[in-house]
Amino acid sequence: MESFLTQIVVSQSRQVEFSKGLDALDEITRDSLKGRRINSRLGNWFAKNNNVPEDERLRESEILAIAGMLGQIKTGLDVSDPESRKLADEIDRWHDKGIIPRRKLILKMKPSEEEPGISEKFAELLNKEAEYFSKDLDNKKHLLSLLDDVLKSAEAKEDTIYIHLAGSIIYFLKMRGYKVGPFVKRLKEIEGNKLESPHAY
Amino acid sequence: MRTDAGKAYFSAFRTLKEKDYPATLGFLKSAEIQFADDLDFRILKETTRLLLAVKNEISGLENNLK
Numbered sequence: 001m002e003s004f005l006t007q008i009v010v011s012q013s014r015q016v017e018f019s020k021g022l023d024a025l026d027e028i029t030r031d032s033l034k035g036r037r038i039n040s041r042l043g044n045w046f047a048k049n050n051n052v053p054e055d056e057r058l059r060e061s062e063i064l065a066i067a068g069m070l071g072q073i074k075t076g077l078d079v080s081d082p083e084s085r086k087l088a089d090e091i092d093r094w095h096d097k098g099i100i101p102r103r104k105l106i107l108k109m110k111p112s113e114e115e116p117g118i119s120e121k122f123a124e125l126l127n128k129e130a131e132y133f134s135k136d137l138d139n140k141k142h143l144l145s146l147l148d149d150v151l152k153s154a155e156a157k158e159d160t161i162y163i164h165l166a167g168s169i170i171y172f173l174k175m176r177g178y179k180v181g182p183f184v185k186r187l188k189e190i191e192g193n194k195l196e197s198p199h200a201y
Numbered sequence: 202m203r204t205d206a207g208k209a210y211f212s213a214f215r216t217l218k219e220k221d222y223p224a225t226l227g228f229l230k231s232a233e234i235q236f237a238d239d240l241d242f243r244i245l246k247e248t249t250r251l252l253l254a255v256k257n258e259i260s261g262l263e264n265n266l267k
Contacts, residue, residue, distance in 0.1 A: 001252040002220075008245060009218045016218070019211035026203045065203060 014057065021049050022065060029069040032076045035152030039083050042073065046090050053097035067099045076156050129165045143169060147183060154190045163191055206235035210242070222253050 009016075025045055032038045052058065052066070070091045077084040116124070133146070141149075147169045154162035166187050174180045213228035229246040236242035 001248055001255070005217055005245075005248060005252065009214060012214050013218075016211060016214040019208075019214075022203060023208060023211075026208075069203075 018062065021045070021052070022062070025066065025069050029072050032073045033153070033157075034149045035076070035154075035156040036149075038073065039087060042087055043083075046087075053094055053099055063099055067095070070094060070099065075158075078156070125161065125164065128161060129168070132161070132165065143173065144178070147173070151183065151186050151190065154187070154194075160194060163187065163194060166190075204235060206232045210236060213245070217249070222249055222256070225249050226253055 024041075028038045028041050028045060031041075074088055074091045077088045079085045079088050147166060150162050150166045150169060154160075154166050166183070170180045170183050170187060173183075209228045209231035213225045213232065216222075216224040216228060226246070226249050229242070229249060232242070233246070
């Protein structure tokens with residue numbers, strides 16, 4: 001049995017090595033979604049995995065995983081920054097070489113008779129916020145640190161959910177006696193910029 | 202992003218390489234939620250489980266002999 005398991009390890013050695021690369025890209029993606037700067041790490045990842053798009057042993061599930069993560073990272077890159085622009089171009093290059101996410105199947109159907117009302121939409125937003133927030137709870141960070149992460153996301157992402165979540169945390173902290181002036185100022189600046197954007201709300 | 206089960210499956214290979222069978226079985230149990238229908242996965246998990254059981258049994262017998 002031990003010999004059998006050893007043979008499995010040998011046969012899967014390439015997969016295991018490759019999975020380390022996927023784990024690293026996964027970490028980069030998660031940090032990117034939190035609005036953290038990932039340029040240097042992403043650049044290193046590309047350098048280490050430069051031959052991946054040409055690897056004929058690449059499985060479809062691996063292509064989809066990489067493509068999905070690179071797509072998520074790209075949405076957070078500020079292309080006005082030359083370094084980020086270069087990384088976005090590299091993501092496009094991988095896309096051109098076949099690292100493409102699966103096209104989502106969209107089933108069209110008649111709209112339901114009852115469109116969700118504003119209350120249902122608000123409940124849905126709260127659920128999404130709870131889902132986002134719960135991912136960070138395990139890190140045992142203070143709420144002020146989590147607020148900082150949320151504000152970074154609000155700054156970097158188009159989705160206005162982060163603005164609402166940041167406002168909610170700020171108000172919660174204020175009710176408990178925390179000084180929230182600097183956070184309010186940051187949020188107002190972000191909100192002002194977003195409202196000027198054509199994608200706002 | 203990658204699922205925790207997918208990560209656990211590959212972590213199992215890493216610990217298997219180091220012959221850390223208890224850790225391997227732990228990772229495989231974590232991966233089960235996603236790979237329970239995968240034949241290769243099931244063979245790997247059952248072999249690891251059996252090997253661990255045999256090793257524990259041998260270890261118990263050896264202790265009794267001392």
